Amino acid sequence: MVMTYTLKQIPQTAEAFWEIASTAHVIAFHGKMGSGKTTFIHALCDARNVKDVVGSPTFSIINEYLFSENNKQKKIFHIDLYRLKDEQEALQAGVEDCLYSDHICLVEWPERIPSLLPNDTLHVFIEPVDTKTRKLRIGDN
Amino acid sequence: MTSILAIESSCDETSAAICRHGKILSNVIANQKVHEQYGGVVPELASRAHIQNIVPVVDAALSTAKCQLSTIDAFAFTQSPGLIGSLLVGSQFAKSLALALGKPLIAVHHMQAHVLANLIDDPRPNFPFLCLTVSGGHTQIVSCESPTKMKVIGETIDDAAGEAFDKSAKLLGLPYPGGPLIDSYAQRGNPKRFQFPEPQIPGLNFSFSGLKTSILYFLQNAGKSHVYKEENIATVEEQKTFIEENFADLCASIQQRIITILLNKLKKAAIETGIKDVCIAGGVSANSALRKAFEELGKKNHWNTFIPAFEYCTDNAAMIAMTAYYKYLEKDFADLSVTVSARAKH
Numbered sequence: 087m088v089m090t091y092t093l094k095q096i097p098q099t100a101e102a103f104w105e106i107a108s109t110a111h112v113i114a115f116h117g118k119m120g121s122g123k124t125t126f127i128h129a130l131c132d133a134r135n136v137k138d139v140v141g142s143p144t145f146s147i148i149n150e151y152l153f154s155e156n157n158k159q160k161k162i163f164h165i166d167l168y169r170l171k172d173e174q175e176a177l178q179a180g181v182e183d184c185l186y187s188d189h190i191c192l193v194e195w196p197e198r199i200p201s202l203l204p205n206d207t208l209h210v211f212i213e214p215v216d217t218k219t220r221k222l223r224i225g226d227n
Numbered sequence: 228m229t230s231i232l233a234i235e236s237s238c239d240e241t242s243a244a245i246c247r248h249g250k251i252l253s254n255v256i257a258n259q260k261v262h263e264q265y266g267g268v269v270p271e272l273a274s275r276a277h278i279q280n281i282v283p284v285v286d287a288a289l290s291t292a293k294c295q296l297s298t299i300d301a302f303a304f305t306q307s308p309g310l311i312g313s314l315l316v317g318s319q320f321a322k323s324l325a326l327a328l329g330k331p332l333i334a335v336h337h338m339q340a341h342v343l344a345n346l347i348d349d350p351r352p353n354f355p356f357l358c359l360t361v362s363g364g365h366t367q368i369v370s371c372e373s374p375t376k377m378k379v380i381g382e383t384i385d386d387a388a389g390e391a392f393d394k395s396a397k398l399l400g401l402p403y404p405g406g407p408l409i410d411s412y413a414q415r416g417n418p419k420r421f422q423f424p425e426p427q428i429p430g431l432n433f434s435f436s437g438l439k440t441s442i443l444y445f446l447q448n449a450g451k452s453h454v455y456k457e458e459n460i461a462t463v464e465e466q467k468t469f470i471e472e473n474f475a476d477l478c479a480s481i482q483q484r485i486i487t488i489l490l491n492k493l494k495k496a497a498i499e500t501g502i503k504d505v506c507i508a509g510g511v512s513a514n515s516a517l518r519k520a521f522e523e524l525g526k527k528n529h530w531n532t533f534i535p536a537f538e539y540c541t542d543n544a545a546m547i548a549m550t551a552y553y554k555y556l557e558k559d560f561a562d563l564s565v566t567v568s569a570r571a572k573h
Binding site (some may be wrong): 144179 | 309310362365382384385397439440443444456569
């Protein structure tokens, strides 16, 4: 499954992504620095009507956003492992608690914690096509 | 004389401070010195390290201030935003002390405290004032009417300014956190040598992720262009040579762009609000070029400019104590059921 989009097409792409990923609980975003992981996650949160400010959690490691769906309040954890050295540090930061909660987890730099990710993690790979266009692939590796 | 003990544990640092009647008597941040007597080391990043740090840090804050726990009138802690496990350590500790000693508990917002760090030492800004708070995790412009009444009028929609520094440094091959290294290399460089784009974000909000991407492509293309095209990408060897030969100029030019993004918005905020007392706060305000550019901009626009002492710019409990003092005056106390929050709600 591959989606190609420009910055302008991000909102529709995010909507389409959620249709495919409707049952996913942990979604891991692979891609180099500057490939647009945070930007795409921002759009995914907008598509779920998150009203909190969606920023980069590189410093805070875990950001927490609320949204409501069918009159129920739900939560998204936005996790960024960039600053962490290994799985031990991720455990100490409380990442595992989020990954095995009932909430949606959007994870950047998942390569840091291969064995902490749940088995049913949805892996997504983002790479640039040109300055304004990105290719997103959903798959195993 | 009101004495307040405050604890800050929102991210990497464990800190405790004592404030008596609005004056900071001690501000201890967990570091090697505190640990020397306990024989441990400080892990670079470990929220559970707060548990090991908190008792010695609070003890040190009390003894530096020559203060007994029994004379403390209120206990304060950082409630949000931050890493939830880290916040919990400070909040539980403060709650336990408040409960055991039968004293009020005060919950403090970390970002409000960064702004009020400007009230710790003289000279202090007059109300209303504007504050640009810049750190590894935050970039905000706050308009401040009184110590307890402030409004976020601009903030980043993606990366924080400190993150822009650290990630640019990483692209240049510097270790994390590279922001302070960029500052020192930039002093020997030409800030006008390379031009990086300024994001066109409406209003007073900031964006730094586009700049990061533009720097990435520029380095990948060995300085030939800012756009991504596979055929433009230079060989790894060419990229390395380009960075090596132009290192100081790259640092200076990147730093210059980050600073102009910050200060252009701050200037816009000052014009829109008509406010003349303008401050900066947060860890990135330690950047020497930002301080210089900020003061020059202030002079040109007839602002009164303020920057807290360095120890009050990075995460510290003194600013939490200061904020708690103003909340104490308004009797704005929390009860023991108060919970911490990772969310950066205002």
